[in-house]
Amino acid sequence: xxxxxxxxxxxxxxxDPQHIHTMTDAMVHRGPDGITHWQQGSVALGQCMxxxxxxxxxxxxxLLSNDGALVLVMDxxxxxxxxxxxxxxxxxxxLRDNSDAELVLQAYILWGEDCLAHIEGDYALAxxxxxxxxxxxxxxxxxxxxxxxxxxxxxxxxASELHAMLALPEVPQELNEGILAEFLSDQFYSMxxxxxxxIMRLPAAHLATIDRKGLQARRYWTPDLWATLSYTRDxxxxxxxxxxxxxTVRRLSRSHKPLSAHCSGGLDSSAIFAMVxxxxxxxxxxxxxxxxxxxxxxxxxxxxxxVYSRAVGEHLDKLIEAITPASPTITWYQQNAKKxxxxxPYPNGAMGISIYEKVRTNGGRVLLHGVGGDEWLGSGRxxxxxxxxxxxxxxxxxxxxxxxxxxxxxxxVWWLMRYGLVMFLPERIMKQVRHIxxxxxxxxxxxxxxxxxxxxxxxxxKQFEWPKLKLRWPGQRAELNILTRPYYSFAQELQERLSASxxxxxxxxxxxxxxxxxxxxxxxxxxxxxxxxxxxxxxxMSGLLPECVARRxxxxxxxxxxxKVMQQIxxxxxxxxxxxxxxxxxxxxxxxxxxxxxxxxxxxxxFGCDSxxxxxxxxxxxxxxxxxxxxxxxxxxxxxx
Numbered sequence: 001x002x003x004x005x006x007x008x009x010x011x012x013x014x015x016d017p018q019h020i021h022t023m024t025d026a027m028v029h030r031g032p033d034g035i036t037h038w039q040q041g042s043v044a045l046g047q048c049m050x051x052x053x054x055x056x057x058x059x060x061x062x063l064l065s066n067d068g069a070l071v072l073v074m075d076x077x078x079x080x081x082x083x084x085x086x087x088x089x090x091x092x093x094x095l096r097d098n099s100d101a102e103l104v105l106q107a108y109i110l111w112g113e114d115c116l117a118h119i120e121g122d123y124a125l126a127x128x129x130x131x132x133x134x135x136x137x138x139x140x141x142x143x144x145x146x147x148x149x150x151x152x153x154x155x156x157x158x159a160s161e162l163h164a165m166l167a168l169p170e171v172p173q174e175l176n177e178g179i180l181a182e183f184l185s186d187q188f189y190s191m192x193x194x195x196x197x198x199i200m201r202l203p204a205a206h207l208a209t210i211d212r213k214g215l216q217a218r219r220y221w222t223p224d225l226w227a228t229l230s231y232t233r234d235x236x237x238x239x240x241x242x243x244x245x246x247x248t249v250r251r252l253s254r255s256h257k258p259l260s261a262h263c264s265g266g267l268d269s270s271a272i273f274a275m276v277x278x279x280x281x282x283x284x285x286x287x288x289x290x291x292x293x294x295x296x297x298x299x300x301x302x303x304x305x306x307v308y309s310r311a312v313g314e315h316l317d318k319l320i321e322a323i324t325p326a327s328p329t330i331t332w333y334q335q336n337a338k339k340x341x342x343x344x345p346y347p348n349g350a351m352g353i354s355i356y357e358k359v360r361t362n363g364g365r366v367l368l369h370g371v372g373g374d375e376w377l378g379s380g381r382x383x384x385x386x387x388x389x390x391x392x393x394x395x396x397x398x399x400x401x402x403x404x405x406x407x408x409x410x411x412x413v414w415w416l417m418r419y420g421l422v423m424f425l426p427e428r429i430m431k432q433v434r435h436i437x438x439x440x441x442x443x444x445x446x447x448x449x450x451x452x453x454x455x456x457x458x459x460x461x462k463q464f465e466w467p468k469l470k471l472r473w474p475g476q477r478a479e480l481n482i483l484t485r486p487y488y489s490f491a492q493e494l495q496e497r498l499s500a501s502x503x504x505x506x507x508x509x510x511x512x513x514x515x516x517x518x519x520x521x522x523x524x525x526x527x528x529x530x531x532x533x534x535x536x537x538x539x540x541m542s543g544l545l546p547e548c549v550a551r552r553x554x555x556x557x558x559x560x561x562x563x564k565v566m567q568q569i570x571x572x573x574x575x576x577x578x579x580x581x582x583x584x585x586x587x588x589x590x591x592x593x594x595x596x597x598x599x600x601x602x603x604x605x606x607f608g609c610d611s612x613x614x615x616x617x618x619x620x621x622x623x624x625x626x627x628x629x630x631x632x633x634x635x636x637x638x639x640x641x
Contacts, residue, residue, distance in 0.1 A: 002061075003030030003048035003160040003500070004073040006126055008135050010212045011154040012042070019168055020044035023157075026164040029501050030075075038062035038071055043128055047073045048160075052365045052505045054256040055081070059099035065109060066096075069131045072105045075145050075160055076123025077505075079251040079512070084118060108136070113207060116220050120513055124202075126158060134211040141221045142372075142483075142511045143204025146493050150199050156210045161497060162199050163341040172198070173341075175616065181456035183343065183605050184583055185445050188486035189463040195342060195612055204489060221513070223480070223520045225472050237526055241377075242540035244518050248509045249275045250284055252368065259287035260364040262355060263294050263320050265308030267534060267545075267552055268373030272509055274544040276368065277316045291362060292320035293355045300560040308549050315546040325561065326353035330568040330607070337611035344608055345498045347561040349491075356502035365504060371495070372510030375482050376519045378534045379527035382475035384420030386524045389473035396420075399525055406531045423474040447585055479520065562604070569607050579614070580606050 005023040007015055017039055024035045024046040031048025038045045047061035063072045078084060078100040085103060088095065093106050100121075107115035108127055116138055124145035127136045135156060139147045149158040150165050157165045165171045174197040182188050191203045202208055208217040231237050253259055253276060263273035273292050279285045292313070297303035306322065313320040333344040344350075359367055381403075387395045396416070403412035444453040464484040471477060482488070492511070499506040509515065522536060529535040538550050569576070583606070 002050050002075045003027040003164075004075045004124060004126060005046040005048075005159040005164055006073060006128075006135075007044045007155065007157050008128065008210065009042035009155045010133070010210075014041050015039065015044050017044070020046045022167050023159055023164040024048055026167045027159070027161055029503060030160065032503050036061060038064070040130065043071075043130075045071055045073045045126070045128065047075075050365065050503055050505070051256065053077065053100070053254045055098045055100055055254075057256065058097045059101050061101055063099075063101045063105055065105060069129060070105065070109065071128045071130070072101060072108075072125065074101050074104055074123055074125035076100065076104075076125060076140065077121045077254075078103050078119055078123075079121035079248075079254075080119070087118065113209075113220070116207060122507070124160060132211070134209055136207065136209055137202060138207040138220070139202045139204055141205040141513045142516065143489050143492060144496065144506075144508065144511055146496055147202040148194065148199060149202065149208075151210065151215050152198070153214070156215070160500075161340060162194055162196065163339065165199060166196065166341050172196075173616065174198075175613065177452060177455040178459040178462075180583075180609060180613075181444075181448065181452040182459055182486075183609050184452065184602075185448060185456055186601060186605055187444075187456065187460075188490065189459040191464055191484060191486050191489055193462075201489075201493070204483070222469075223483075223517050225469065225476050225480075225520060227517065227521050228472075229521050229523075234526060237522060238536050238539045241518065241522065241536050244514060245271075245509070245537075245540060246275055246279070248512055248514055249368075250279050250286065252507045252509050252512070253279065254286040255288075255364075255366040257287075257363055257365045258289045258291050259285070259366055259368070260291045260293060260355075260359040260362075261368040262352070262370070263292045263309055263312055264370070264556070265294060265305030265310075265312065265549065266370060266556065267538070267549060268370030268510065270308065270312045270370075270545055270549050271373075271537065271541050272368050272370055273312060273320070274316060274541065277318055278544055287366070290318075291359070291364065292318060293358060294320050294322050295325045295351060295355065296322040297325060297556070297558075297560070302557040303560050305556050308552060311546040311548050321358070323354045323358055325351040326357075327351070327561070327564050328353065330565055330572065333565070333608070334611045334614070337608065338615055340497065342497075342612060343490075343494070344611055345494050346491075346604070347565050348558040349495055349498060351558065351561045353498070353502070356499060356504055359504060360502055366507060367499065367504050368507050368509065370510065371492070371508045372515075373534075373537075375488070376510050376516055377522065377527060377537055379524045381415045381419035381528070382423070382478065383524035383528060384416050385423040385475045386473045388420050388424065395525060399529075402530065419475075449583055449585055452583060475524070476520065483516075566603065569603060576607065576610050579610050583609075 005020060007019055009015055020037050020039060027048050030050060033049040033051045035046065035048050045062045051057055061073050081100060081103060084107065088106050088110065091110060093110060095102055095106060104119060104125060107118055111118060113136065121140065122144040123140045124147040125138055137147065137158065139145060146160050147158065148162040149156065150171050157171060159165050166173055176193055176195055176197045179190065179193050179195050192200050194201060205219050205221040206217050207220050208215055229237060229240060249272060261273045261276055263269050276285065276290050280290055294309040296306065298306055309320050328350050337344040383399060384396065400412050400416055403415055444456045466477065466480055496506055526536040527534065532538060541550060
């Protein structure tokens with residue numbers, strides 16, 4: 001984990017050298033192992049270093065090519081470093097050191113923009129070409145690393161965190177009402193926008209090139225929808241699953257410090273911890289040791305998973321340390337939003353701060369977690385559509401009988417119709433059904449102000465839709481859509497930013513290109529079978545997990561993390577409500593503005609947006625009579641947070 005920043009001015013005078021320092025100073029928490037800069041005329045790059053792997057100890061950024069024509073800055077990690085190193089050496093490429101940054105730079109020299117097809121891992125990177133005067137930028141396939149930018153047609157600014165750009169006087173701060181409307185309605189559409197107009201996020205799996213002619217961005221990776229596994233026996237599919245999962249965890253375990261893993265007691269995090277311990281015993285772990293942590297919710301039965309985490313520890317004869325969940329005050333959330341000029345972490349995300357602090361105290365810099373397990377390599381009932389597409393009538397009969405035994409014949413037949421036959425209706429009919437469903441589900445809330453309702457309708461038009469892709473079977477479109485769900489992207493970025501503030505790299509084996517591709521290749525009938533979702537995953541972990549966890553189908557519920565902070569928000573609501581009133585219809589001010597009239601999640605959204613915009617609105621109020629434009633009104637840089 002690290003942080004990157006850069007300024008490239010294509011037109012005009014050379015840059016002020018202080019500007020790149022201002023940007024990296026705003027992200028000093030990302031660079032405990034040093035902050036370095038490179039500047040040449042109208043181009044400046046900066047990197048904040050956090051060593052997380054043995055190879056990173058020899059890494060120096062910004063990294064220049066031998067001829068000085070190329071300069072790289074990267075926040076990231078190459079997980080296929082072994083293969084990539086061999087491939088480069090086979091092409092007579094001389095590697096100057098063992099760092100991941102050197103691998104990426106040499107891959108770019110050899111393959112150009114196509115280098116991304118050869119790189120596996122989490123990364124946000126930028127490479128300046130001084131000869132062609134072009135900047136190349138990219139973000140990893142799952143968006144695990146963040147990349148934000150501002151482009152005014154003459155100068156391109158980028159950083160790991162958007163507030164680093166807002167620290168510069170020439171970067172305007174103008175409210176994006178579309179994103180405000182998305183948060184206040186709890187409806188998310190944009191994969192690229194932020195709270196500030198023209199400050200954008202490079203979407204996952206995208207690259208961008210910037211030169212005097214402008215900015216061009218494109219998607220460089222989509223899962224291979226036609227790739228399959230040529231096995232005939234279920235046992236072989238499951239063995240393949242275990243092999244890919246094991247190798248993915250092994251590669252993500254690379255650390256020169258003690259490796260840490262969050263083992264909540266849920267199926268996903270427990271499987272990662274169990275596999276890490278298995279690799280350690282097989283002398284394949286790429287870290288000196290492993291420490292396990294869980295959150296102690298013994299005070300709340302709905303969130304308490306201690307019986308499962310203890311069972312994992314006893315099964316592996318390995319200590320899993322129980323930590324009291326963090327419970328920040330609303331002041332902490334407000335200061336976080338003010339500092340980062342972005343929405344604060346949600347309480348059920350902030351609860352993990354206590355683990356971050358413990359990991360850091362124990363000398364760790366890498367934390368493995370189970371985020372992504374719910375999205376990938378699980379399945380609904382769409383296995384009926386997949387088997388119908390393949391004309392596997394024997395498999396359909398077996399699944400129908402299996403579902404009937406578990407839920408009865410009427411339900412099983414309904415599933416066959418709903419998740420099988422219906423999916424083969426003509427696309428024009430399915431498109432109309434989706435349109436009606438979307439309209440019913442995502443109608444703008446009537447209590448939002450007219451301006452925000454209009455802004456929300458504008459955002460809905462920006463919702464990503466896959467182009468016409470040749471699908472192997474109809475249900476693949478739903479799985480593809482997981483990659484472009486705006487809220488998932490936003491939540492991942494929040495968690496990455498939060499862990500980075502505690503100088504930790506947050507790694508998820510389930511959120512890798514390899515595991516996602518495997519999700520598209522595994523037969524869906526093996527992802528849900530015999531009454532269990534994630535069936536193949538459970539079978540693959542046989543022997544590594546205790547039975548109570550391997551067969552667990554319940555989920556912990558963490559609404560308790562909201563209780564304390566919501567009580568504080570309601571107490572402070574009278575101070576907050578005048579600022580929120582402008583976001584509502586005039587007739588709703590006396591009724592809906594009352595805290596108890598809102599659903600709890602909407603009250604949280606109002607509080608979060610108010611926290612982001614508190615200083616911005618202060619400036620509007622102070623300067624509102626001076627005739628200045630909003631984008632020229634900047635917040636007080638000495639404000640708390």
